Amino acid sequence: MLTSEVGFLGTALSTLYLIVLLSIQILWTSRRAAELSPPLRYTALFVQACLVYLPLLQFKESWVGLPGFLAGSALVVLRPPYGWITAGLVVVSMAFTQAALSPDQIEPIVYITLSTTLTALLIYGLTWLSTLVTQLHSAREELAKMAVARERLRFARDLHDLLGYNLSAITLKSELTHRLVLKHPARAREELVEILQISRQALADVRAVASGYREMSLDEECVSARSVLAAADVHVRMDVGYRDLPVRVSTVLATVLREGITNLLRHSKAEFCEISLRQDSTTVTIVMLNDGVPDDPIDSREDGGPGGSGIHNLSARVTELGGDLVADFLPEKRFRLCATMPLSGQADQRGKGKDDDLDPPLRVVS
Incomplete structure (x- = not known):
């Protein structure tokens, strides 16, 4: 009965250790990892080291495959060459640990050494791949924002060029029409026709700006400039x-x-x-x-x-x-x-x- 209780507690403890260990490992692949301060990153790495080495005293050979996660995390968290030195020390320590657990067998030592090394490199590669994907998404979002900003600037620039001229022309011709409406009604009607044409052209130009590239006729602008300036005396x-x-x-x-x-x-x-x-x-x-x-x-x-x-x-x-x-x-x-x-x-x-x-x-x- 005592043996069964110890086995149940061991299983529960190993499950808890694995959950915490893998949670920290997942943290390194998330966006929050870049937001952590160096003390918090080193603390998380130390907790991961404790979860890798201390359970070895209890689970022995059943736990020797997990230090590869620590070696991979060291490559991610620590700067070169400290990350590679730490990962190498983890691999060497597991080789000596396996040698102590199986002193007369060379195959388990080679297996654990290669397994820890490959796990470390796999964790390191997957973590950096996840980081690169996150950076790629961020870059795409920034490019999308820049494209929107450029389009807004283009629209504002074109709208300024259009409405500034058209509204000035409409204002001048409206004032001229107001002065002519009693003394020269025929001339006033002509000016009203031009005001209507300018208003329609302004509406068409604004729609063209909203749809994209806008072409303008130099001949028409020369005629319009002469007319507007004449209206302004x-x-x-x-x-x-x-x-x-x-x-x-x-x-x-x-x-x-x-x-x-x-x-x-x-x-x-x-x-x-x-x-x-x-x-x-x-x-x-x-x-x-x-x-x-x-x-x-x-x-x-x-x-x-x-x-x-x-x-x-x-x-x-x-x-x-x-x-x-x-x-x-x-x-x-x-x-x-x-x-x-x-x-x-x-x-x-x-x-x-x-x-x-x-x-x-x-x-x-x-």
């Missing part, structure tokens, strides 16, 4: 000459023109604006020059003026095509916006954007 001189341009270049030039007009209307009291566009065999350049810059132009940068989000958005677009954007404050309260882009390598780039340089440096000359 700004004298316009346009000198535009270009041949067939790649779609991406034409779209970016139209965006530069639109943002330049928006900045002129929002941040200056311009009476004159000169717009020129020139193309040669390798590059195309657009230059916008206007007067009426406020006495302290630096303040206008905080809400989208030169150096604000609008110009930085343009800088990002131009830099994506390998070009350069320069914003100059000139004497006599004038402001110049110049964008130069290469033509080579752009023809087959339709719809492909690079979000790597989301906020490139901008040269602003005061």
Whole structure:
């Protein structure tokens, strides 16, 4: 009866030891292992060592196969070369233990040595495999977040470029229509038709931004810029000459023109604006020059003026095509916006954007 009680207690104790030992082993393969402080990691490794060696006094040969878990954990927890030295000591200690338990047999010693070594390497490999899988999932989550962030930035940038210009144009033409509605009703109706067209175009552009890449017509933007500036009583001189341009270049030039007009209307009291566009065999350049810059132009940068989000958005677009954007404050309260882009390598780039340089440096000359 006493023997049966000892056997039952031994089985219960061995089960408890195994549960705790394997729980610690599973801990090394979980995400919490990286969050543990070094003292806690060393404490867990010490507890695992106790659960490996102390039961040997009670279970003897029945327990000699488990120290491989300790050797594998040492390789995971301790830094090289300490991990390899500790694992080697565990393997050697089990060889001597088996030699003490079976002094006249060489086969069990070789078996336990190889078994402990292979178990240690297997535990080490599986633990690092689990860690790599966890890191891979974390990296994928970060990449997904970055992709979402880039898409949000693209949407915000395009929305700023679209609505800033369209709302400014609608506001100006609405004010003009209000002044003309009694004295020149026919002209007021024409302005209302243009307001309706701009509103519809703005709606279509916003939908295009939401769906992805948006193309813009440079010809239409030139006509629209002349109309909007005329409505704002700004004298316009346009000198535009270009041949067939790649779609991406034409779209970016139209965006530069639109943002330049928006900045002129929002941040200056311009009476004159000169717009020129020139193309040669390798590059195309657009230059916008206007007067009426406020006495302290630096303040206008905080809400989208030169150096604000609008110009930085343009800088990002131009830099994506390998070009350069320069914003100059000139004497006599004038402001110049110049964008130069290469033509080579752009023809087959339709719809492909690079979000790597989301906020490139901008040269602003005061």
